[in-house]
Each structure stands twice: as C-alpha cells, then as structure tokens.
Amino acid sequence: MTKTKNWVEIGPLKDIQPKGARIIKHVDGDIAVFRTSDDKVFALDNKCPHKGGPLSEGIVHGCRITCPLHNWVLELETGLAVAPDEGKAKTWPVKVEDDIVYVELDDDVVMVEG
Amino acid sequence: MKKQKLVIIGNGMAGMRTIEELLDRAPDLYDITVFGDEPYGNYNRILLSPVLAGEKTVDEIMLNDESWYSDNDITLRHGEGKRVVEIRRNRKVVITNDGSEEPYDRLLIATGSKPFMLPLPGADLQGVIAFRDIKDVDTMLAASKKYKSAVVIGGGLLGLEAANGLMKNGMSVTVIHLLDSLMEMQLDDAAADMLKKSLIERGLKFEMKASTKELIGKKRVETVLLDDGTRLDADLVVMAVGIRPNIELAQKAGIHCERGIVVDDTMLTFDPSVHAVGECAQHRGIAYGLVAPLFEQAKVCANHLAQKAFATYKGSTTSTKLKVTGINLFSAGDFKGNEDCEEIVLEDKKAGIYKKIILQDDKIKGAVLYGDTIDGAWYFQLMREESDVSEIRRTLMFGQSHVGDSGTGGIDIMSMSDDMEICGCNGVSKGDISYAISSKGLFTLDDVRAHTKASSSCGTCTGLVEQILMATLGSDYSASPSEKALCKCTEHSHDRVRSAITSNELKTIPDVMKFLDWKNPDGCASCRPALNYYLLCAWPMEYKDDGQSRFINERAHGNIQKDGTYSVVPRMFGGLCTADDLRAIADVSDRYSVPEMKVTGGQRIDLFGVKKEDLPDVWSDLSEAGFVSGHAYGKAMRTCKTCAGANWCRFGTKDSTGLGVKIEELSWGSWMPHKFKFAVSGCPRNCAEATIKDFGVVCVDSGYELHVGGNGGIKVRVTDFMTKVETEEEVLEWAGAFCQHYREDAHYLERTAPWIERIGLAPIKEKLEDDKVRKELYERFIISQKAAQIDPWKARTSGKLKKEFMPIKDLVS
Ligand code: SRM
Ligand SMILES: Cc1cc2nc3c(=O)[nH]c(=O)nc-3n(C[C@H](O)[C@H](O)[C@H](O)COP(=O)(O)OP(=O)(O)OC[C@H]3O[C@@H](n4cnc5c(N)ncnc54)[C@H](O)[C@@H]3O)c2cc1C
Ligand code: SF4
Ligand code: FES
Numbered sequence: 001m002t003k004t005k006n007w008v009e010i011g012p013l014k015d016i017q018p019k020g021a022r023i024i025k026h027v028d029g030d031i032a033v034f035r036t037s038d039d040k041v042f043a044l045d046n047k048c049p050h051k052g053g054p055l056s057e058g059i060v061h062g063c064r065i066t067c068p069l070h071n072w073v074l075e076l077e078t079g080l081a082v083a084p085d086e087g088k089a090k091t092w093p094v095k096v097e098d099d100i101v102y103v104e105l106d107d108d109v110v111m112v113e114g
Numbered sequence: 115m116k117k118q119k120l121v122i123i124g125n126g127m128a129g130m131r132t133i134e135e136l137l138d139r140a141p142d143l144y145d146i147t148v149f150g151d152e153p154y155g156n157y158n159r160i161l162l163s164p165v166l167a168g169e170k171t172v173d174e175i176m177l178n179d180e181s182w183y184s185d186n187d188i189t190l191r192h193g194e195g196k197r198v199v200e201i202r203r204n205r206k207v208v209i210t211n212d213g214s215e216e217p218y219d220r221l222l223i224a225t226g227s228k229p230f231m232l233p234l235p236g237a238d239l240q241g242v243i244a245f246r247d248i249k250d251v252d253t254m255l256a257a258s259k260k261y262k263s264a265v266v267i268g269g270g271l272l273g274l275e276a277a278n279g280l281m282k283n284g285m286s287v288t289v290i291h292l293l294d295s296l297m298e299m300q301l302d303d304a305a306a307d308m309l310k311k312s313l314i315e316r317g318l319k320f321e322m323k324a325s326t327k328e329l330i331g332k333k334r335v336e337t338v339l340l341d342d343g344t345r346l347d348a349d350l351v352v353m354a355v356g357i358r359p360n361i362e363l364a365q366k367a368g369i370h371c372e373r374g375i376v377v378d379d380t381m382l383t384f385d386p387s388v389h390a391v392g393e394c395a396q397h398r399g400i401a402y403g404l405v406a407p408l409f410e411q412a413k414v415c416a417n418h419l420a421q422k423a424f425a426t427y428k429g430s431t432t433s434t435k436l437k438v439t440g441i442n443l444f445s446a447g448d449f450k451g452n453e454d455c456e457e458i459v460l461e462d463k464k465a466g467i468y469k470k471i472i473l474q475d476d477k478i479k480g481a482v483l484y485g486d487t488i489d490g491a492w493y494f495q496l497m498r499e500e501s502d503v504s505e506i507r508r509t510l511m512f513g514q515s516h517v518g519d520s521g522t523g524g525i526d527i528m529s530m531s532d533d534m535e536i537c538g539c540n541g542v543s544k545g546d547i548s549y550a551i552s553s554k555g556l557f558t559l560d561d562v563r564a565h566t567k568a569s570s571s572c573g574t575c576t577g578l579v580e581q582i583l584m585a586t587l588g589s590d591y592s593a594s595p596s597e598k599a600l601c602k603c604t605e606h607s608h609d610r611v612r613s614a615i616t617s618n619e620l621k622t623i624p625d626v627m628k629f630l631d632w633k634n635p636d637g638c639a640s641c642r643p644a645l646n647y648y649l650l651c652a653w654p655m656e657y658k659d660d661g662q663s664r665f666i667n668e669r670a671h672g673n674i675q676k677d678g679t680y681s682v683v684p685r686m687f688g689g690l691c692t693a694d695d696l697r698a699i700a701d702v703s704d705r706y707s708v709p710e711m712k713v714t715g716g717q718r719i720d721l722f723g724v725k726k727e728d729l730p731d732v733w734s735d736l737s738e739a740g741f742v743s744g745h746a747y748g749k750a751m752r753t754c755k756t757c758a759g760a761n762w763c764r765f766g767t768k769d770s771t772g773l774g775v776k777i778e779e780l781s782w783g784s785w786m787p788h789k790f791k792f793a794v795s796g797c798p799r800n801c802a803e804a805t806i807k808d809f810g811v812v813c814v815d816s817g818y819e820l821h822v823g824g825n826g827g828i829k830v831r832v833t834d835f836m837t838k839v840e841t842e843e844e845v846l847e848w849a850g851a852f853c854q855h856y857r858e859d860a861h862y863l864e865r866t867a868p869w870i871e872r873i874g875l876a877p878i879k880e881k882l883e884d885d886k887v888r889k890e891l892y893e894r895f896i897i898s899q900k901a902a903q904i905d906p907w908k909a910r911t912s913g914k915l916k917k918e919f920m921p922i923k924d925l926v927s
Binding site for chain 2: 036037054071
C-alpha cells in the first residue's frame with residue numbers, strides 16, 4: 001500500500017482550551033493536539049520521549065510543554081526535548097481553517113476510521 | 115536602529131558571567147566586543163588547582179570555548195597584542211597594545227586581580243612565578259619534570275593548593291609563612307594546627323614565622339634565603355602572598371578608585387557609561403576574591419546593562435573550602451567572633467575533628483569545620499538566611515542529621531568511590547556528578563540538577579550533591595535561598611512576588627507577570643502553579659482559579675500514574691466510615707472495573723488505575739454516595755489521621771476521633787503551599803503518629819498538646835512543641851490560624867518542616883500566641899475556606915468541564 005497523506009478534520013478550535021490540549025485516539029497511539037495562549041496549534045504523539053508520559057496532561061507555556069511525569073520540557077514545534085535533555089516526540093502537521101483544526105495523517109489510518 | 119556597542123575588558127570569570135546573564139535577558143541589545151590578554155576562551159580559574167594536581171585537564175575546565183563567542187555574535191579579541199592599555203573616556207574608545215582602537219557606548223571593566231609579587235632581590239630570576247593562570251600552571255608542570263625542589267611563599271588557600279599540586283608532581287616542597295598559623299584568613303589556630311599536621315604527614319615542609327630575604331641564583335633561582343639565615347634549595351619559587359585588584363587602567367583613565375574600582379549598588383563606576391565587576395571592583399569598601407560574590411555582581415550588572423533596572427547588589431557572605439583532595443576543611447563568615455558572640459566548639463584531636471560555630475543573637479555568624487565538613491552547606495545556609503537557631507541549639511553541633519531527620523546525614527563524600535550511587539531515584543554516581551561539574555562548567559545545585567538529574571526528584575541526596583560541589587569547586591554557588599529567584603522566568607524571589615501581589619493588588623497571572631516584567635510571557639511549569647496559588651491565597655473570594663496553571667493532578671483531581679491512568683481517593687473524615695460508605699466504594703470499583711484497591715497510609719481507600727475518560731462518572735457516583743474528594747493529589751490539606759481515642763481505648767484521655775473529624779471538617783479543601791497533614795492521638799502513646807505531621811494534636815488528661823512542623827516523608831522530622839490548650843475550640847482556632855499563617859508566609863512547594871527550619875519556630879509562636887493576631891489569622895482562614903470547600907468533583911461531572919476529559923476525536927472505534 002502506498003502511503004498517501006490526508007488532512008483529517010479534528011474539531012473546532014474552541015474545543016481546545018488556550019494553554020490546553022486534547023487527544024486524538026489513533027491506532028498507532030494517541031496524538032495530542034495543543035493550543036497555545038496565542039492560538040497556535042501543534043500535534044505530537046502523546047508520548048514523552050523520556051518514559052512515555054502523556055504529554056497532553058502537561059502544562060503548556062509559550063510553544064513548549066512540560067511533561068507531567070518528570071518535568072521534561074519539549075518544543076511543540078519540533079517535538080525536541082529542551083537541553084540538557086535529549087529526545088524527540090513525533091510531530092504531525094496541523095492547520096486551522098475557519099476555526100476547524102485539521103491534522104495530516106497517513107492515509108491507511110484514515111481507512112481504519114472508515 | 116543601530117545597536118549600542120558594549121566593550122568588555124577582561125575575558126575572565128566575572129566578565130563572561132555578566133555577558134551570559136545579559137544574553138539571557140536581552141540577547142540582541144548590544145554589539146559586543148571582548149578583550150582578553152590570555153590566549154584562551156573563558157575558563158574556570160578555580161579549577162587550576164586540580165589541573166596542577168593532575169586531577170583535571172585544561173580542556174575540562176573551559177567554561178566558554180571560542181565557538182561560544184562566535185555562536186553568540188560576540189567579537190573576541192584576545193591573546194598577544196590585545197591587552198587594553200588605555201581607556202579614552204572623552205572619545206569613548208579603548209586602545210590595545212598593538213595600537214588598535216575600539217569605540218564603546220558602554221564599557222565593562224572586569225580585569226580581575228594581579229598576584230602580588232614581593233619586591234625581593236632576585237624576584238626577576240627565572241623560575242620565580244605566581245599562581246594565577248594557565249601559563250603559570252604550565253610553567254610549574256614543566257619545572258616539576260626537570261627539577262626537584264620548590265618553595266611556595268605564602269601559607270594561605272592559594273599557596274597550600276599550589277604546594278600540594280607541586281608535591282603531587284613529585285617535587286619536594288617547602289611552604290614559607292609569615293605568621294605561625296596557616297590560612298589565618300579562614301581558620302582559627304586550632305583548625306590551622308590540625309591542617310598543618312596533616313599536610314606534614316603528606317610530605318609538605320613548613321617554615322613558619324619566617325620571612326624571605328632574598329632569592330639567589332645565576333639565571334634561574336637556586337636558593338631561598340630567609341631573614342634568620344636559613345637557606346632552602348629552590349628550583350622553582352611560587353609567590354602566593356596575596357592579590358591586588360587590577361585597577362591600573364581605570365586609574366589612568368581617571369575613574370575613581372580606592373583599593374579597587376569604586377562601584378555603587380548597581381555596579382556602576384563614577385563614570386555613568388562604565389561598569390566594573392569582579393575582583394577589580396570595590397563595593398561598599400570590599401573587593402572580593404572569591405567567585406560566588408562575583409556571580410552575584412554579574413547578575414546585577416547584567417540587569418542594568420539590559421535596562422531592566424531594579425536589581426541591586428548588597429554585598430555577599432562567603433564560604434571557602436580548601437581544594438586539597440583528602441583534606442576536609444570548611445570556613446564561612448566571621449569565624450573569630452567578638453565579645454558579643456558565643457562559641458560552640460567540638461574538638462576530637464585523635465579523630466582529627468574540630469568544629470566551631472559562632473553565634474550572635476541566636477543566629478550563626480560564622481563556622482570553621484575541620485575533618486568533618488558534612489554540615490558545612492547547612493550551617494552556611496542557616497547563616498545566609500539568618501535563621502533563628504535557638505530551638506535547635508542543643509544539637510546544632512551534631513549536624514543536620516540530628517535535628518530529627520533521617521536524610522543523608524553522616525555520609526562523608528570524600529571517602530566515597532566514584533562509582534558509588536548518590537541519587538537513588540535517577541541512578542547517578544559520584545563520578546558522574548564531579549565529571550559534569552568540571553566538564554560542563556556547573557556551579558550551582560540547580561545546574562547539577564539540570565545536567566545530571568541528581569537530586570532533582572525526591573531531593574534526599576541534595577546534601578551529598580552540595581558536598582560534591584563544595585569539594586570540587588571550593589564552594590557551592592547557589593544563590594541564597596531566601597533571595598533565590600522564583601524560577602528562570604523572573605529575577606524576583608517568592609517573597610517579593612507575594613508582597614507585590616498584595617501591595618499592588620495584582621489579581622491575575624498576566625497582571626503579575628506584566629507588573630514584575632516576567633521574561634517569558636506565559637511563564638513556565640514552575641512559576642504558573644506558584645502564582646496561581648499565591649493569587650488564590652491573597653484573594654480567596656475574587657480570584658478565578660486558572661486550571662491551565664495547575665499540575666495535572668489538581669486539574670484531574672486524581673493522582674496521575676505512570677501509565678497515564680489516575681488514582682481516586684474519596685475523603686473519609688478522621689478515618690471514620692460506615693458500612694454504606696464501604697459498599698458505595700465497592701460498587702464504584704465494580705462498575706468501572708477498578709484494577710486495584712488499597713487502604714492508604716492516610717486512613718482511607720485508594721482506587722487505582724481509573725481511566726481519564728471514566729473519571730467524571732466515577733466522581734459523580736461517589737458524590738452521589740456523599741463523598742467529597744480527598745485531595746490526595748493536591749498541594750492541599752490531605753488527611754487528619756486519628757486513633758481510637760477515649761470512646762474505645764482503655765488509655766484514651768479525649769475523643770481523638772471526634773476531634774479529628776472536626777479538624778478535617780474545618781480544613782478540608784484548603785489549598786496550601788504544599789501538602790498538609792493533621793493527626794490527633796488520644797494519649798501520649800501517639801498511635802496516630804501526630805508528632806510527624808504538619809500539625810499534630812496529642813491529647814493528655816489536662817488538655818491538648820499542639821505540635822507543628824513534622825514530616826514523615828523524605829527527611830523524617832519530629833514536630834516542635836508549640837503550646838498546650840484546654841478546649842477543642844482552642845485546638846480548632848490554633849489549627850486554623852497555623853494553617854493560615856503557613857499559607858500566607860511559606861514559599862510555594864515548601865512544606866511546614868523546611869518552612870519552620872528556614873524562619874525558625876520563635877517568630878511563628880510569637881504570632882500565634884498573640885490572641886489578636888491568632889484570631890485574625892483564624893478569621894482569614896474561615897473566609898478562604900468558604901471559597902475552597904466546594905467539592906471539585908461535583909463541579910466536573912457534567913457540561914464543558916466533563917468534555918475536557920474525553921478525546922476530541924476517536925479514530926479507532
Ligand atoms: C497512596 C499513598 C500510599 C499508600 O498507599 O498508603 C501515597 C502515595 C503517594 N505519595 Fe505519599 N502516599 C501516602 C501517604 C504518605 C505518607 C503517610 C501519611 O500521610 O501518614 C507519607 C509520609 C508522611 C508525610 O507526608 O510527612 C507520604 C510521603 C510522601 C512524600 C514525601 C513528602 C515529604 O514531605 O517528604 C511524597 C513526595 C511529595 O509529596 O513530593 C509522596 C508522594 C506520593 C505520590 C503522590 C507520588 C506522586 O507524586 O505521584 C504517591 C501517589 C501514588 C499514586 O500513584 O496514587 N508521599 N505519603 C498514601 C496516601 C495517603 C492518603 O490517603 O492521602
Ligand atoms: C589557583 C586559584 C584557585 C582559586 N580557588 C578559588 C576557590 O576555590 N573558590 C573561589 O571562590 N575562588 C577561587 N579563586 C579565585 C577566583 O578564581 C577569582 O575570584 C575569579 O577568577 C575572579 O574573576 P574575575 O573575572 O574578577 O578575574 P579573572 O578571572 O582573573 O579575569 C580577568 C581577566 O582579565 C584579563 N585582563 C586583565 N587586564 C586586562 C587588560 N588590560 N586587557 C585585556 N585583558 C585583561 C586577565 O588576563 C584575565 O583573564 C582561585 C583563584 C586561583 C588563581
Ligand atoms: S507510593 Fe510513595 S513510597 Fe511508594 S513508590 Fe510512590 S512515592 Fe514512593
Ligand atoms: S515521561 Fe515525560 S518526563 Fe518522564
């Protein structure tokens with residue numbers, strides 16, 4: 001199967017609180033969708049590169065998230081851990097159009113949904 | 115707009131620290147040029163001693179290598195020809211010895227000190243040097259390969275470290291000292307004697323009360339001649355008799371100097387465009403010769419350079435430690451005292467232990483420790499914070515491990531091997547920590563925490579990490595905790611933030627951040643929860659709680675588990691329960707397939723492994739059965755543990771269970787700086803363990819004994835006795851008042867035990883014993899409880915708040 005990408009509608013932006021996150025249930029593991037205080041939106045695997053903590057439950061500050069389990073800080077844009085920690089959470093492309101959030105997922109995943 | 119030009123003279127520790135702090139605050143404000151006459155980046159001068167002793171390499175002690183300058187767009191002009199020889203203030207330029215000029219808008223002088231060279235006949239012979247920089251160390255190492263005998267003039271800190279290093283390189287070393295006691299700036303006679311003895315055992319030789327007359331040799335030095343006619347063989351002479359602030363340039367430029375370049379509390383010289391920091395500066399009459407004060411100066415100076423002018427430098431308290439491996443020696447503050455001071459001394463010659471603490475008005479003024487320096491950091495902390503030590507005076511001398519805590523007291527870091535584990539939570543060894551300190555250029559406990567994770571979890575090993583810092587760097591440069599900035603987003607301390615909130619009526623997190631000029635507009639995961647709490651405490655009836663600034667446990671009203679599920683603990687007032695309560699909990703457990711239940715150490719039941727999306731329904735069912743949240747997850751009032759008491763127990767003197775329920779009814783729901791636990795025991799057998807709780811009541815026949823500041827956790831601390839009262843009403847009033855005082859005074863995440871150790875029991879007692887003050891505190895507690903005693907579970911079982919617990923989209927089912 002060739003993997004094509006597909007923008008999937010997630011829901012209205014207002015359903016995510018500023019400095020908050022909601023999760024998408026996904027066959028390959030949950031994806032966390034974050035909204036910052038200035039309404040930027042990011043999507044990352046909901047799995048901290050340290051010991052798999054649920055990033056969606058952390059505290060959002062600027063374009064960063066602090067993991068709730070042991071306080072690693074990750075850049076929302078790149079998923080990279082802030083030094084001196086090292087690691088990366090997978091990031092997903094996101095866009096907001098007419099106040100609706102979309103995340104670009106692999107096509108085969110969308111087929112599961114269907 | 116064209117950037118202003120900032121020029122720094124001196125590429126050393128104080129100057130570069132100022133630049134680091136400046137880049138942190140205002141990275142793009144200046145076009146920066148640095149002049150240095152040493153041909154290196156910036157290195158950790160302190161660690162030259164271990165380099166000389168062969169314990170570290172030069173590469174390991176670099177703080178900022180040359181690429182750091184280019185990475186930060188800083189022009190570095192260093193080495194041959196780049197010594198600044200003149201400052202022309204009328205034209206605002208500096209001139210180097212190769213003739214080039216550099217204009218400045220602002221100038222920072224950080225030229226350090228010059229070693230003082232005794233003007234002796236023969237002082238210009240080859241092989242006569244100081245101990246100040248990498249070049250000196252290279253000269254010493256080269257000499258030790260070729261020659262045999264060395265003489266060090268000066269038996270202070272620097273001289274002894276030089277002598278030890280040369281001896282370790284195989285030379286035969288004699289130390290000449292003018293007085294009859296070594297390190298007289300840091301040690302009293304008793305400690306100095308012990309030090310001398312152990313250095314002699316290691317092979318050093320001493321000429322005490324001796325002064326040098328002449329250095330003799332043809333081209334290279336060969337002999338040292340003393341005043342009394344003694345001749346010593348010497349192929350190398352190291353002068354370590356003192357340093358002088360390097361002020362020549364400033365003096366020539368007409369900037370006001372005394373011993374050093376005179377600066378005000380903002381590190382500004384008499385010329386408003388010229389700052390000075392480091393050993394060359396003289397502040398309130400003192401020119402410091404240690405790194406810790408220089409770092410504090412650097413911070414203040416950077417603040418003003420960044421045009422965030424509010425910080426002031428008020429002088430520093432310093433401590434020192436001799437960096438000779440195997441010798442434990444610590445000295446801080448005024449170790450000699452005066453007629454208004456008292457001394458506590460412990461001396462055990464055979465075991466090689468000597469300790470002296472100087473007290474004045476119940477506060478530590480100074481300390482000298484020899485042989486056993488484990489508690490150096492603790493005494494130093496008590497000293498800097500000016501803690502009242504009257505309550506712990508009797509055991510003060512025996513160290514922190516004797517004030518009723520079972521932390522890491524009694525472990526001597528020096529005798530540990532490198533592979534021994536220091537941090538049990540994160541598996542970090544002693545070797546990992548000391549390697550990180552030198553190779554990554556770490557200075558403070560926070561640095562070590564960030565880089566190695568040691569001491570960043572439960573904190574039990576903090577004392578050990580401080581000892582390693584002390585042993586490696588000669589001191590721990592962590593800012594004194596009372597002034598410590600709340601987090602990296604601000605310069606302000608907890609206390610300043612709290613007083614700004616109340617005195618300026620700041621009522622939201624953004625207001626506080628704006629008013630206090632927060633560096634990151636959103637703050638971080640450390641400051642936001644603290645600010646949320648401080649606001650809530652200051653404005654209980656008005657403040658709108660900010661859920662996004664709370665740690666997940668307090669948002670989800672459960673404890674997050676390692677697999678992302680939650681544990682739920684319903685409150686059982688005083689540990690009492692009915693068959694119906696237990697049935698209701700059992701039903702919930704069945705209904706939501708709770709994987710495990712457990713009776714907690716807080717006398718109630720924990721339901722483990724609840725999925726986030728089930729939380730609202732679990733709560734709703736428990737709520738229906740009459741339960742409220744147990745706050746087992748929060749920085750809040752947790753439990754009130756009780757015993758059987760007079761209703762059943764043959765020894766019970768009072769109804770401890772009933773009183774416990776009343777206390778819990780009074781205090782449940784209250785948000786605190788940290789968690790807070792009560793207990794009530796029915797008699798001194800103390801089955802409820804009241805004497806290790808934040809507030810413990812022990813019932814006796816004649817009334818109620820009230821104890822405070824206990825802790826059963828990481829460091830066990832037994833409570834301090836506060837008072838005895840006669841009625842239950844009084845117990846409740848004292849309990850509420852104590853809670854409120856703690857809520858209003860302690861730093862966020864500071865439990866009652868460390869809070870009391872920081873400020874002392876006496877001032878707390880004084881407040882609560884004053885009837886008027888106590889009643890006012892109690893009243894404020896009652897008011898804040900009106901807003902706090904709303905069951906958080908009920909509020910979240912429906913509507914928008916419930917939605918927060920569900921996925922926004924489900925692509926699986
Ligand atoms: C559930 C319980 C253990 C048990 O099954 O008995 C428990 C469980 C936890 N304790 Fe505790 N403590 C529990 C009683 C205690 C006690 C005993 C007591 O309260 O009498 C103590 C020592 C007494 C004390 O606090 O002084 C205790 C001292 C700690 C500490 C160390 C606190 C300290 O000041 O040193 C921590 C760490 C912290 O709070 O930072 C901690 C932290 C924790 C955390 C919350 C760890 C965390 O941050 O995730 C644990 C949550 C487990 C989970 O996943 O649900 N727990 N913990 C107890 C709940 C009591 C309750 O009903 O609320
Ligand atoms: C061997 C040794 C051990 C020490 N141990 C300890 C210890 O255990 N604990 C402690 O707290 N402190 C210790 N110190 C002291 C500590 O190193 C100094 O306090 C600190 O380095 C001073 O910093 P500074 O920036 O003021 O001066 P420096 O670090 O000396 O920096 C000044 C720099 O300016 C350069 N410079 C001077 N004039 C000019 C000019 N005209 N043009 C260009 N460049 C110029 C110098 O070459 C130098 O590089 C020790 C010092 C030594 C030498
Ligand atoms: S419940 Fe307490 S003692 Fe047990 S592992 Fe967790 S924090 Fe440690
Ligand atoms: S799992 Fe995220 S910090 Fe440990």
